[in-house]
Amino acid sequence: MIGSPAATTRLVRSWHLATCLVLANLQTGVNATELEGYTEPLRTIEVASDESGTVAEVLVKPGDAVEPGQPLIRLDSQVHEAQLAIAKQQMSSSGYLDAAKAELELARERWHRLQSLHTTGHARQSELSRAEKELKVAEANVRTATEDLETRRLEYERIATQLKRRSIHAPVAGVVTELHKEAGEFVAPNRPEVLTLVQLDSLLANFTVMPFQAATLKEGQTITVRFIETRQASQGTVSFVSPVTDAESGSVLVQIRLDNTDRRYRSGQRCRIRLED
Numbered sequence: 336m337i338g339s340p341a342a343t344t345r346l347v348r349s350w351h352l353a354t355c356l357v358l359a360n361l362q363t364g365v366n367a368t369e370l371e372g373y374t375e376p377l378r379t380i381e382v383a384s385d386e387s388g389t390v391a392e393v394l395v396k397p398g399d400a401v402e403p404g405q406p407l408i409r410l411d412s413q414v415h416e417a418q419l420a421i422a423k424q425q426m427s428s429s430g431y432l433d434a435a436k437a438e439l440e441l442a443r444e445r446w447h448r449l450q451s452l453h454t455t456g457h458a459r460q461s462e463l464s465r466a467e468k469e470l471k472v473a474e475a476n477v478r479t480a481t482e483d484l485e486t487r488r489l490e491y492e493r494i495a496t497q498l499k500r501r502s503i504h505a506p507v508a509g510v511v512t513e514l515h516k517e518a519g520e521f522v523a524p525n526r527p528e529v530l531t532l533v534q535l536d537s538l539l540a541n542f543t544v545m546p547f548q549a550a551t552l553k554e555g556q557t558i559t560v561r562f563i564e565t566r567q568a569s570q571g572t573v574s575f576v577s578p579v580t581d582a583e584s585g586s587v588l589v590q591i592r593l594d595n596t597d598r599r600y601r602s603g604q605r606c607r608i609r610l611e612d
Contacts, residue, residue: 367611371563372542374593374604376533380507383527385500386410390516390529397512401505401532408529410501410522419498422491432480435473442466442473509534533602538593540571540606543586548610552576552589560591563605569593 388410395407446466452458513531516522522529540560544552552558556573571591580587591608593600 367609368548369607369609370542370544370548371605371607372540374538374540374600374602374606376509376535376602377537377539377592378507378509378534380509380532380534381528382407382503382506382530382532384408384410384503384522384529385527386497387522387524387527388412388501390518390520390522393514393516393518395511395514395530397514399511400509401511402508403505405505406502407505407511408503408516410503412498412501415494415498415501419491419494422487422494426484426487426491428487429484432477432484435476435480439470439473439477442470446470503529505532507532507534508536535598535602536594536596538595538600538602539574540591540593540608542589542591542608543581543584544589544610545585546580546587549576549587549589551610558591558608560593561607561609562600563607565600565604567600569600 390408391411392409393407394409395401401407446463446469449458449463449466453460453463509532511530512533514529515531516529552573554573554576558571558573559568560571561568571593573589574592575588575590577588
């Protein structure tokens with residue numbers, strides 16, 4: 336009794352693998368096996384937003400090719416733009432620091448003057464001590480004003496970064512296959528995905544092989560992949576040989592990377608490889 340759809344799929348693949356082996360040997364009369372697989376994108380990316388909010392503008396549609404860094408979707412940013420303007424104004428306001436520096440200069444001059452007078456006996460020690468305390472207070476005020484100005488600068492940068500993140504950009508070159516959000520819809524923190532992007536400049540051809548066949552394949556090895564429907568052929572490179580054998584089907588997953596810079600090959604195509612026993 337077959338327990339699950341996944342188990343059924345694995346058994347079908349295993350049966351198909353055995354069938355390919357028998358047919359290939361009958362047809363060619365040599366100890367070789369033709370295995371059938373399929374292609375898929377090098378990467379399938381669910382592009383997500385770091386920020387929540389209402390979608391203001393969708394800049395792409397399914398089927399569009401995009402480049403790294405290209406804007407895809409913009410969230411409403413009116414509130415953040417206003418906050419940034421306020422933060423910029425506050426960051427530029429240095430009046431408190433200027434006043435604190437002026438007070439420090441006066442306190443320092445007074446302290447130097449009293450110190451000279453005290454040396455010649457024309458100023459009391461209490462006056463000099465009070466001037467020294469006033470100087471320390473003035474120095475502390477300058478430090479406080481400087482730190483406050485730095486805090487305002489950091490706040491401006493924080494809001495600017497947050498505003499920038501409200502524009503969602505393509506992480507890699509690829510093709511948009513599906514939009515999950517439209518203008519006016521809300522992007523929530525628990526569902527941040529906005530679109531699906533596939534990387535097609537390279538494809539992965541997936542095959543299930545027997546363990547003894549997997550043992551003959553090494554990462555980096557060159558192998559010819561033939562497309563069934565289009566009768567095209569491409570040289571690929573073995574990029575992954577699973578270290579695990581599927582317990583139910585007894586097969587091993589092998590992935591072959593194909594260059595597809597010119598988009599000659601489609602994802603989802605059936606293809607074959609030929610392995611000598």
